[in-house]
Amino acid sequence: MxxxxxxxxxxxxxxxxxxxxxxxxxxxxxxxxxxxxxxxEITLLDAYFIGMKKAKEFDSNPELVFMNSVNDGEVSGRDGKRGNWQGYISLTDSNKSLVFAIEKGKLINYRVGDVSYEKTIKPSSIKIDSSLIVKSAIKEFNLKSGPKSDSFSNGFHFRLLRDAENIFISVEGLIDGKQAEIFYNPETGEYMGRVQSN
Incomplete structure:
Protein backbone atom coordinates (compact mmCIF):
# COMPACT_ATOMS: atom_id res chain seq x y z
CA MET A 1 0.00 0.00 0.00
CA GLU A 41 -14.86 39.35 -8.99
CA ILE A 42 -13.27 42.78 -8.57
CA THR A 43 -13.75 45.90 -6.45
CA LEU A 44 -15.07 49.23 -7.67
CA LEU A 45 -11.54 50.66 -7.92
CA ASP A 46 -10.38 47.63 -9.92
CA ALA A 47 -13.25 48.21 -12.36
CA TYR A 48 -12.46 51.94 -12.48
CA PHE A 49 -8.83 51.31 -13.44
CA ILE A 50 -9.87 48.81 -16.14
CA GLY A 51 -12.23 51.38 -17.69
CA MET A 52 -9.69 54.22 -17.43
CA LYS A 53 -6.95 52.13 -19.01
CA LYS A 54 -9.14 51.63 -22.08
CA ALA A 55 -10.19 55.32 -22.09
CA LYS A 56 -6.55 56.45 -22.12
CA GLU A 57 -6.13 54.72 -25.47
CA PHE A 58 -8.42 57.42 -26.90
CA ASP A 59 -7.75 60.47 -24.70
CA SER A 60 -4.92 61.65 -22.48
CA ASN A 61 -7.22 63.17 -19.85
CA PRO A 62 -10.28 60.94 -19.28
CA GLU A 63 -12.56 61.54 -16.27
CA LEU A 64 -15.29 59.32 -14.92
CA VAL A 65 -18.93 60.42 -15.15
CA PHE A 66 -20.43 57.46 -13.28
CA MET A 67 -19.94 53.75 -12.65
CA ASN A 68 -21.97 50.98 -11.03
CA SER A 69 -21.98 47.27 -10.38
CA VAL A 70 -24.34 45.16 -12.48
CA ASN A 71 -26.34 42.11 -11.45
CA ASP A 72 -24.49 38.88 -12.19
CA GLY A 73 -26.97 36.39 -10.74
CA GLU A 74 -24.83 35.88 -7.63
CA VAL A 75 -25.39 37.00 -4.04
CA SER A 76 -21.99 38.68 -3.96
CA GLY A 77 -20.49 41.98 -2.84
CA ARG A 78 -19.97 41.32 0.88
CA ASP A 79 -16.24 41.88 0.35
CA GLY A 80 -16.85 44.83 -1.99
CA LYS A 81 -16.35 42.70 -5.09
CA ARG A 82 -18.71 41.97 -7.97
CA GLY A 83 -18.05 40.31 -11.30
CA ASN A 84 -19.99 42.72 -13.52
CA TRP A 85 -19.60 46.51 -13.79
CA GLN A 86 -20.40 49.29 -16.24
CA GLY A 87 -19.35 52.90 -16.54
CA TYR A 88 -19.33 56.11 -18.50
CA ILE A 89 -16.12 58.11 -19.00
CA SER A 90 -15.78 61.60 -20.48
CA LEU A 91 -12.90 61.97 -22.95
CA THR A 92 -12.34 65.58 -21.98
CA ASP A 93 -9.69 66.55 -24.56
CA SER A 94 -11.67 65.23 -27.53
CA ASN A 95 -15.21 66.07 -26.32
CA LYS A 96 -16.24 62.46 -26.68
CA SER A 97 -17.13 59.69 -24.24
CA LEU A 98 -16.50 56.02 -23.62
CA VAL A 99 -19.03 53.55 -22.28
CA PHE A 100 -17.58 50.27 -20.99
CA ALA A 101 -18.86 46.95 -19.67
CA ILE A 102 -17.03 44.41 -17.51
CA GLU A 103 -18.13 40.82 -17.01
CA LYS A 104 -16.48 38.34 -14.65
CA GLY A 105 -13.76 40.88 -13.92
CA LYS A 106 -12.78 41.46 -17.56
CA LEU A 107 -13.54 44.23 -20.05
CA ILE A 108 -15.91 42.68 -22.58
CA ASN A 109 -17.24 45.71 -24.45
CA TYR A 110 -16.72 49.43 -24.95
CA ARG A 111 -18.02 52.12 -27.27
CA VAL A 112 -16.80 55.64 -28.05
CA GLY A 113 -19.54 58.24 -28.58
CA ASP A 114 -19.84 61.93 -29.44
CA VAL A 115 -21.38 63.16 -26.16
CA SER A 116 -19.20 64.58 -23.40
CA TYR A 117 -20.09 65.81 -19.90
CA GLU A 118 -18.77 68.76 -17.90
CA LYS A 119 -19.67 67.31 -14.49
CA THR A 120 -17.07 64.60 -14.01
CA ILE A 121 -15.27 62.85 -11.16
CA LYS A 122 -11.58 63.67 -11.13
CA PRO A 123 -9.16 60.82 -10.32
CA SER A 124 -7.94 62.70 -7.20
CA SER A 125 -11.47 62.41 -5.73
CA ILE A 126 -11.49 58.61 -5.78
CA LYS A 127 -9.55 57.14 -2.85
CA ILE A 128 -12.04 54.90 -1.03
CA ASP A 129 -12.90 51.46 -2.40
CA SER A 130 -16.11 49.43 -2.25
CA SER A 131 -14.42 46.92 0.08
CA LEU A 132 -14.22 49.62 2.78
CA ILE A 133 -17.69 51.13 2.49
CA VAL A 134 -19.49 47.80 2.57
CA LYS A 135 -17.73 46.92 5.84
CA SER A 136 -18.73 50.27 7.30
CA ALA A 137 -22.36 49.92 6.14
CA ILE A 138 -22.63 46.41 7.59
CA LYS A 139 -21.14 47.52 10.91
CA GLU A 140 -22.91 50.87 11.32
CA PHE A 141 -26.31 50.17 9.74
CA ASN A 142 -26.57 46.38 9.82
CA LEU A 143 -26.90 46.42 6.03
CA LYS A 144 -27.80 43.00 4.63
CA SER A 145 -27.39 41.66 1.11
CA GLY A 146 -30.34 41.51 -1.26
CA PRO A 147 -31.71 37.98 -1.79
CA LYS A 148 -30.85 35.83 -4.79
CA SER A 149 -34.54 35.89 -5.77
CA ASP A 150 -34.25 39.64 -6.50
CA SER A 151 -33.07 39.70 -10.11
CA PHE A 152 -32.15 43.41 -9.97
CA SER A 153 -30.34 43.83 -6.67
CA ASN A 154 -29.19 40.52 -5.25
CA GLY A 155 -26.18 40.78 -2.95
CA PHE A 156 -24.63 44.21 -2.37
CA HIS A 157 -24.36 46.76 -5.19
CA PHE A 158 -22.11 49.78 -5.59
CA ARG A 159 -22.14 53.10 -7.42
CA LEU A 160 -19.74 55.99 -7.98
CA LEU A 161 -21.57 59.13 -9.10
CA ARG A 162 -22.00 62.85 -8.62
CA ASP A 163 -24.65 65.55 -8.60
CA ALA A 164 -24.16 69.29 -9.14
CA GLU A 165 -22.21 69.69 -5.89
CA ASN A 166 -21.13 66.35 -4.40
CA ILE A 167 -19.40 63.14 -5.36
CA PHE A 168 -20.62 59.88 -3.81
CA ILE A 169 -19.63 56.26 -3.51
CA SER A 170 -22.55 54.14 -2.38
CA VAL A 171 -23.48 50.63 -1.31
CA GLU A 172 -26.98 49.23 -1.72
CA GLY A 173 -28.59 46.41 0.25
CA LEU A 174 -31.36 45.84 2.81
CA ILE A 175 -32.01 47.44 6.21
CA ASP A 176 -34.81 45.74 8.14
CA GLY A 177 -35.86 44.02 4.93
CA LYS A 178 -36.20 47.31 3.00
CA GLN A 179 -34.07 48.49 0.09
CA ALA A 180 -31.47 51.03 1.22
CA GLU A 181 -28.55 52.88 -0.33
CA ILE A 182 -25.86 54.39 1.89
CA PHE A 183 -23.63 57.19 0.58
CA TYR A 184 -20.03 58.02 1.48
CA ASN A 185 -17.43 60.54 0.37
CA PRO A 186 -15.11 58.68 -2.06
CA GLU A 187 -12.14 60.80 -1.01
CA THR A 188 -12.43 60.59 2.79
CA GLY A 189 -14.86 57.73 3.48
CA GLU A 190 -17.10 60.09 5.48
CA TYR A 191 -20.78 59.07 5.77
CA MET A 192 -22.99 61.40 3.68
CA GLY A 193 -26.50 60.04 4.17
CA ARG A 194 -28.83 57.29 3.01
CA VAL A 195 -32.11 56.64 1.24
CA GLN A 196 -34.44 53.81 2.20
CA SER A 197 -37.68 52.54 0.72
CA ASN A 198 -40.87 52.67 2.78
Missing part, protein backbone atom coordinates in the same frame (compact mmCIF):
# COMPACT_ATOMS: atom_id res chain seq x y z
CA UNK A 2 2.83 2.38 0.93
CA UNK A 3 4.63 1.59 -2.34
CA UNK A 4 1.49 2.42 -4.35
CA UNK A 5 1.09 5.70 -2.51
CA UNK A 6 4.75 6.63 -3.09
CA UNK A 7 4.41 5.70 -6.77
CA UNK A 8 1.31 7.89 -7.17
CA UNK A 9 3.05 10.82 -5.46
CA UNK A 10 6.06 10.44 -7.75
CA UNK A 11 3.75 10.49 -10.80
CA UNK A 12 2.02 13.65 -9.53
CA UNK A 13 5.37 15.41 -8.95
CA UNK A 14 6.63 14.37 -12.41
CA UNK A 15 3.40 15.62 -13.95
CA UNK A 16 3.67 18.98 -12.19
CA UNK A 17 7.34 19.37 -13.18
CA UNK A 18 6.45 18.54 -16.78
CA UNK A 19 3.59 21.02 -16.73
CA UNK A 20 5.88 23.68 -15.21
CA UNK A 21 8.19 23.31 -18.17
CA UNK A 22 5.26 23.89 -20.52
CA UNK A 23 3.91 26.78 -18.39
CA UNK A 24 6.91 28.26 -16.56
CA UNK A 25 5.18 31.52 -15.57
CA UNK A 26 2.31 29.87 -13.69
CA UNK A 27 2.31 29.18 -9.97
CA UNK A 28 1.76 25.71 -8.56
CA UNK A 29 -1.71 26.79 -7.40
CA UNK A 30 -2.59 28.03 -10.89
CA UNK A 31 -1.43 24.75 -12.42
CA UNK A 32 -3.35 22.50 -10.03
CA UNK A 33 -6.45 24.68 -9.53
CA UNK A 34 -6.69 27.20 -12.41
CA UNK A 35 -10.36 28.07 -11.80
CA UNK A 36 -9.68 29.02 -8.17
CA UNK A 37 -7.05 31.62 -9.04
CA UNK A 38 -8.92 33.16 -11.96
CA UNK A 39 -10.02 36.63 -10.85
CA UNK A 40 -13.71 36.89 -11.67
Missing amino acids: KRKLIFVLILVVIGIIGYKKLAPNKSLLEICFPTIVEKT
Whole structure:
Protein backbone atom coordinates (compact mmCIF):
# COMPACT_ATOMS: atom_id res chain seq x y z
CA MET A 1 0.00 0.00 0.00
CA LYS A 2 2.83 2.38 0.93
CA ARG A 3 4.63 1.59 -2.34
CA LYS A 4 1.49 2.42 -4.35
CA LEU A 5 1.09 5.70 -2.51
CA ILE A 6 4.75 6.63 -3.09
CA PHE A 7 4.41 5.70 -6.77
CA VAL A 8 1.31 7.89 -7.17
CA LEU A 9 3.05 10.82 -5.46
CA ILE A 10 6.06 10.44 -7.75
CA LEU A 11 3.75 10.49 -10.80
CA VAL A 12 2.02 13.65 -9.53
CA VAL A 13 5.37 15.41 -8.95
CA ILE A 14 6.63 14.37 -12.41
CA GLY A 15 3.40 15.62 -13.95
CA ILE A 16 3.67 18.98 -12.19
CA ILE A 17 7.34 19.37 -13.18
CA GLY A 18 6.45 18.54 -16.78
CA TYR A 19 3.59 21.02 -16.73
CA LYS A 20 5.88 23.68 -15.21
CA LYS A 21 8.19 23.31 -18.17
CA LEU A 22 5.26 23.89 -20.52
CA ALA A 23 3.91 26.78 -18.39
CA PRO A 24 6.91 28.26 -16.56
CA ASN A 25 5.18 31.52 -15.57
CA LYS A 26 2.31 29.87 -13.69
CA SER A 27 2.31 29.18 -9.97
CA LEU A 28 1.76 25.71 -8.56
CA LEU A 29 -1.71 26.79 -7.40
CA GLU A 30 -2.59 28.03 -10.89
CA ILE A 31 -1.43 24.75 -12.42
CA CYS A 32 -3.35 22.50 -10.03
CA PHE A 33 -6.45 24.68 -9.53
CA PRO A 34 -6.69 27.20 -12.41
CA THR A 35 -10.36 28.07 -11.80
CA ILE A 36 -9.68 29.02 -8.17
CA VAL A 37 -7.05 31.62 -9.04
CA GLU A 38 -8.92 33.16 -11.96
CA LYS A 39 -10.02 36.63 -10.85
CA THR A 40 -13.71 36.89 -11.67
CA GLU A 41 -14.86 39.35 -8.99
CA ILE A 42 -13.27 42.78 -8.57
CA THR A 43 -13.75 45.90 -6.45
CA LEU A 44 -15.07 49.23 -7.67
CA LEU A 45 -11.54 50.66 -7.92
CA ASP A 46 -10.38 47.63 -9.92
CA ALA A 47 -13.25 48.21 -12.36
CA TYR A 48 -12.46 51.94 -12.48
CA PHE A 49 -8.83 51.31 -13.44
CA ILE A 50 -9.87 48.81 -16.14
CA GLY A 51 -12.23 51.38 -17.69
CA MET A 52 -9.69 54.22 -17.43
CA LYS A 53 -6.95 52.13 -19.01
CA LYS A 54 -9.14 51.63 -22.08
CA ALA A 55 -10.19 55.32 -22.09
CA LYS A 56 -6.55 56.45 -22.12
CA GLU A 57 -6.13 54.72 -25.47
CA PHE A 58 -8.42 57.42 -26.90
CA ASP A 59 -7.75 60.47 -24.70
CA SER A 60 -4.92 61.65 -22.48
CA ASN A 61 -7.22 63.17 -19.85
CA PRO A 62 -10.28 60.94 -19.28
CA GLU A 63 -12.56 61.54 -16.27
CA LEU A 64 -15.29 59.32 -14.92
CA VAL A 65 -18.93 60.42 -15.15
CA PHE A 66 -20.43 57.46 -13.28
CA MET A 67 -19.94 53.75 -12.65
CA ASN A 68 -21.97 50.98 -11.03
CA SER A 69 -21.98 47.27 -10.38
CA VAL A 70 -24.34 45.16 -12.48
CA ASN A 71 -26.34 42.11 -11.45
CA ASP A 72 -24.49 38.88 -12.19
CA GLY A 73 -26.97 36.39 -10.74
CA GLU A 74 -24.83 35.88 -7.63
CA VAL A 75 -25.39 37.00 -4.04
CA SER A 76 -21.99 38.68 -3.96
CA GLY A 77 -20.49 41.98 -2.84
CA ARG A 78 -19.97 41.32 0.88
CA ASP A 79 -16.24 41.88 0.35
CA GLY A 80 -16.85 44.83 -1.99
CA LYS A 81 -16.35 42.70 -5.09
CA ARG A 82 -18.71 41.97 -7.97
CA GLY A 83 -18.05 40.31 -11.30
CA ASN A 84 -19.99 42.72 -13.52
CA TRP A 85 -19.60 46.51 -13.79
CA GLN A 86 -20.40 49.29 -16.24
CA GLY A 87 -19.35 52.90 -16.54
CA TYR A 88 -19.33 56.11 -18.50
CA ILE A 89 -16.12 58.11 -19.00
CA SER A 90 -15.78 61.60 -20.48
CA LEU A 91 -12.90 61.97 -22.95
CA THR A 92 -12.34 65.58 -21.98
CA ASP A 93 -9.69 66.55 -24.56
CA SER A 94 -11.67 65.23 -27.53
CA ASN A 95 -15.21 66.07 -26.32
CA LYS A 96 -16.24 62.46 -26.68
CA SER A 97 -17.13 59.69 -24.24
CA LEU A 98 -16.50 56.02 -23.62
CA VAL A 99 -19.03 53.55 -22.28
CA PHE A 100 -17.58 50.27 -20.99
CA ALA A 101 -18.86 46.95 -19.67
CA ILE A 102 -17.03 44.41 -17.51
CA GLU A 103 -18.13 40.82 -17.01
CA LYS A 104 -16.48 38.34 -14.65
CA GLY A 105 -13.76 40.88 -13.92
CA LYS A 106 -12.78 41.46 -17.56
CA LEU A 107 -13.54 44.23 -20.05
CA ILE A 108 -15.91 42.68 -22.58
CA ASN A 109 -17.24 45.71 -24.45
CA TYR A 110 -16.72 49.43 -24.95
CA ARG A 111 -18.02 52.12 -27.27
CA VAL A 112 -16.80 55.64 -28.05
CA GLY A 113 -19.54 58.24 -28.58
CA ASP A 114 -19.84 61.93 -29.44
CA VAL A 115 -21.38 63.16 -26.16
CA SER A 116 -19.20 64.58 -23.40
CA TYR A 117 -20.09 65.81 -19.90
CA GLU A 118 -18.77 68.76 -17.90
CA LYS A 119 -19.67 67.31 -14.49
CA THR A 120 -17.07 64.60 -14.01
CA ILE A 121 -15.27 62.85 -11.16
CA LYS A 122 -11.58 63.67 -11.13
CA PRO A 123 -9.16 60.82 -10.32
CA SER A 124 -7.94 62.70 -7.20
CA SER A 125 -11.47 62.41 -5.73
CA ILE A 126 -11.49 58.61 -5.78
CA LYS A 127 -9.55 57.14 -2.85
CA ILE A 128 -12.04 54.90 -1.03
CA ASP A 129 -12.90 51.46 -2.40
CA SER A 130 -16.11 49.43 -2.25
CA SER A 131 -14.42 46.92 0.08
CA LEU A 132 -14.22 49.62 2.78
CA ILE A 133 -17.69 51.13 2.49
CA VAL A 134 -19.49 47.80 2.57
CA LYS A 135 -17.73 46.92 5.84
CA SER A 136 -18.73 50.27 7.30
CA ALA A 137 -22.36 49.92 6.14
CA ILE A 138 -22.63 46.41 7.59
CA LYS A 139 -21.14 47.52 10.91
CA GLU A 140 -22.91 50.87 11.32
CA PHE A 141 -26.31 50.17 9.74
CA ASN A 142 -26.57 46.38 9.82
CA LEU A 143 -26.90 46.42 6.03
CA LYS A 144 -27.80 43.00 4.63
CA SER A 145 -27.39 41.66 1.11
CA GLY A 146 -30.34 41.51 -1.26
CA PRO A 147 -31.71 37.98 -1.79
CA LYS A 148 -30.85 35.83 -4.79
CA SER A 149 -34.54 35.89 -5.77
CA ASP A 150 -34.25 39.64 -6.50
CA SER A 151 -33.07 39.70 -10.11
CA PHE A 152 -32.15 43.41 -9.97
CA SER A 153 -30.34 43.83 -6.67
CA ASN A 154 -29.19 40.52 -5.25
CA GLY A 155 -26.18 40.78 -2.95
CA PHE A 156 -24.63 44.21 -2.37
CA HIS A 157 -24.36 46.76 -5.19
CA PHE A 158 -22.11 49.78 -5.59
CA ARG A 159 -22.14 53.10 -7.42
CA LEU A 160 -19.74 55.99 -7.98
CA LEU A 161 -21.57 59.13 -9.10
CA ARG A 162 -22.00 62.85 -8.62
CA ASP A 163 -24.65 65.55 -8.60
CA ALA A 164 -24.16 69.29 -9.14
CA GLU A 165 -22.21 69.69 -5.89
CA ASN A 166 -21.13 66.35 -4.40
CA ILE A 167 -19.40 63.14 -5.36
CA PHE A 168 -20.62 59.88 -3.81
CA ILE A 169 -19.63 56.26 -3.51
CA SER A 170 -22.55 54.14 -2.38
CA VAL A 171 -23.48 50.63 -1.31
CA GLU A 172 -26.98 49.23 -1.72
CA GLY A 173 -28.59 46.41 0.25
CA LEU A 174 -31.36 45.84 2.81
CA ILE A 175 -32.01 47.44 6.21
CA ASP A 176 -34.81 45.74 8.14
CA GLY A 177 -35.86 44.02 4.93
CA LYS A 178 -36.20 47.31 3.00
CA GLN A 179 -34.07 48.49 0.09
CA ALA A 180 -31.47 51.03 1.22
CA GLU A 181 -28.55 52.88 -0.33
CA ILE A 182 -25.86 54.39 1.89
CA PHE A 183 -23.63 57.19 0.58
CA TYR A 184 -20.03 58.02 1.48
CA ASN A 185 -17.43 60.54 0.37
CA PRO A 186 -15.11 58.68 -2.06
CA GLU A 187 -12.14 60.80 -1.01
CA THR A 188 -12.43 60.59 2.79
CA GLY A 189 -14.86 57.73 3.48
CA GLU A 190 -17.10 60.09 5.48
CA TYR A 191 -20.78 59.07 5.77
CA MET A 192 -22.99 61.40 3.68
CA GLY A 193 -26.50 60.04 4.17
CA ARG A 194 -28.83 57.29 3.01
CA VAL A 195 -32.11 56.64 1.24
CA GLN A 196 -34.44 53.81 2.20
CA SER A 197 -37.68 52.54 0.72
CA ASN A 198 -40.87 52.67 2.78
